[in-house]
Amino acid sequence: MEEYKEERPEIMAAVEKVFSSGKLILGESVAGFERNFAAYNGTRFGVGVNSGTDAIFLALKSMGIGQGDEVITVSNTAIPTVAAIVSTGATPVFVDIDPSTYLMDVSKLEAKLTSRTKCILPVHLYGQCADMEAISRIAPGRNLFVLEDCAQSTGALQKGKKSGSMGHASAFSFYPTKILGAYGDGGMVLTSDQELAERIRRIRMYGTSKTYYSFEHGYNSRLDEVQAEILNVKLKRLDQYISRRQQLARLYDRELEGMGLVLPATTVGNEHAYYLYVVRHPRRDEIISELAKREIFVNISYPHPIHLMEGYRFLAYERGAFPETEKAAGEIFSLPMYPKLTDDQALAVCKSLREIMVRLG
Numbered sequence: 255m256e257e258y259k260e261e262r263p264e265i266m267a268a269v270e271k272v273f274s275s276g277k278l279i280l281g282e283s284v285a286g287f288e289r290n291f292a293a294y295n296g297t298r299f300g301v302g303v304n305s306g307t308d309a310i311f312l313a314l315k316s317m318g319i320g321q322g323d324e325v326i327t328v329s330n331t332a333i334p335t336v337a338a339i340v341s342t343g344a345t346p347v348f349v350d351i352d353p354s355t356y357l358m359d360v361s362k363l364e365a366k367l368t369s370r371t372k373c374i375l376p377v378h379l380y381g382q383c384a385d386m387e388a389i390s391r392i393a394p395g396r397n398l399f400v401l402e403d404c405a406q407s408t409g410a411l412q413k414g415k416k417s418g419s420m421g422h423a424s425a426f427s428f429y430p431t432k433i434l435g436a437y438g439d440g441g442m443v444l445t446s447d448q449e450l451a452e453r454i455r456r457i458r459m460y461g462t463s464k465t466y467y468s469f470e471h472g473y474n475s476r477l478d479e480v481q482a483e484i485l486n487v488k489l490k491r492l493d494q495y496i497s498r499r500q501q502l503a504r505l506y507d508r509e510l511e512g513m514g515l516v517l518p519a520t521t522v523g524n525e526h527a528y529y530l531y532v533v534r535h536p537r538r539d540e541i542i543s544e545l546a547k548r549e550i551f552v553n554i555s556y557p558h559p560i561h562l563m564e565g566y567r568f569l570a571y572e573r574g575a576f577p578e579t580e581k582a583a584g585e586i587f588s589l590p591m592y593p594k595l596t597d598d599q600a601l602a603v604c605k606s607l608r609e610i611m612v613r614l615g
C-alpha cells in the first residue's frame with residue numbers, strides 16, 4: 255500500500271467517479287475491470303467476486319464440485335485454498351512439494367487420483383507457476399477440471415502464457431498486499447469457458463440473472479464498484495510493479511549469493527512475479543530473531559502446513575505425511591518485497607543477513 259502517496263489523486267478520482275455515478279454494485283466499473291483483467295491475462299471472461307477465497311469457492315461450485323468429490327492441491331498454501339475446497343463439501347487431497355520451488359511435485363500427482371477426483375488445484379505459490387504442462391497432460395480423458403490458484407501469481411508467465419490462462423478457470427485475489435491489491439477485499443475468476451463464466455456470474459448473485467428469479471442456489475459475492483474502479487487505475491501500473499519486484503529479486507540474488515542461504519529457484523520457462531522472495535536455512539528461527547534485533551521483521555509464508563492445523567485435523571493426516579512440505583515450513587522465511595522498497599533498504603537487509611550468517615558460521 256506504500257504506493258498510495260504517489261497514486262492518491264488517481265485513487266481519489268476513481269472513488270469520486272463511482273460515488274457520484276450513484277451505481278455502487280455491478281455497474282460499468284466492475285464490467286470494465288472484468289474485461290481489462292481478462293484481456294491482460296489472456297482469457298475470454300472475468301467474473302469479479304468478493305475475495306480470492308470466494309473466487310476459488312465459486313469456481314469449484316460452477317464445476318459442479320461438492321460432497322463426495324476430491325480436489326487435489328498442496329498443503330503449503332494460504333488457508334483459503336483449502337477452506338474454499340472444504341466449503342464446497344469436497345475433500346482436499348494433498349500432494350507433496352518440490353523442495354527447490356515449493357510448488358506441487360507433479361511426479362507425485364498421478365498416485366493421488368481416484369474415481370472421486372474432480373479437480374486439480376495447483377497453487378502458483380510466491381509468484382511462480384506450477385508445472386501446468388504436466389498437470390494439463392493428466393487431466394484430459396479423466397474428466398478432470400484444472401483450477402489455478404493465482405492469488406500470488408498475478409502477471410507471472412509460463413512459456414509465454416500468463417498464469418490464470420492455462421487451466422479451465424483461475425482464481426485471483428485483490429487483497430491489499432497482493433501483487434495487484436485493492437483498498438479492501440476483492441477477487442476474480444477468469445475462464446475462457448462461457449458456460450463456467452455464466453454459471454459463476456449467476457451464483458455470485460443468489461443464482462439469478464437480472465430478475466428476481468433464482469435458477470439455482472447461490473450466494474452474494476460481488477466485487478464492488480469502488481474497488482473495481484481503483485483496480486482499473488492500478489492495472490495500468492501492474493507491469494511496472496512486477497518489473498520492480500523482479501529488479502529487487504535480482505538485487506537479492508546478487509547480494510545473497512554464497513552466504514549459505516538457499517535462494518529462490520525459478521523453473522526453466524517460468525517468469526517469476528516475486529510476490530514473495532523466499533529463502534531457506536535450517537537455522538531459520540535464529541536468523542529471524544537476529545534480524546528482529548536489527549529492526550528487520552520478516553514473514554514466514556507459511557509456518558504451518560495445513561494438514562497439521564487443528565482446523566483441518568478432521569482430514570486425518572499425520573505428521574510425516576508430506577515430508578518436503580513439513581521440512582520447508584520449518585526452514586523458510588520471506589525477505590521484504592514490495593515495489594516501493596528501495597535498493598538501499600534491500601541492501602541493508604542483505605548487509606544484516608551477511609553479518610548474521612558469518613556469526614552463525
Ligand SMILES: *Cc1c(COP(=O)(O)O)cnc(C)c1O
Pocket residue numbers: 305306307308331332334335377403405406426427428429439440441
Ligand atoms: C491470498 C490468497 C488466497 C485468498 O485470497 P483472499 O482474497 O484473501 O480471500 C487464496 N490463495 C492463496 C494462495 C492466497 O495467497
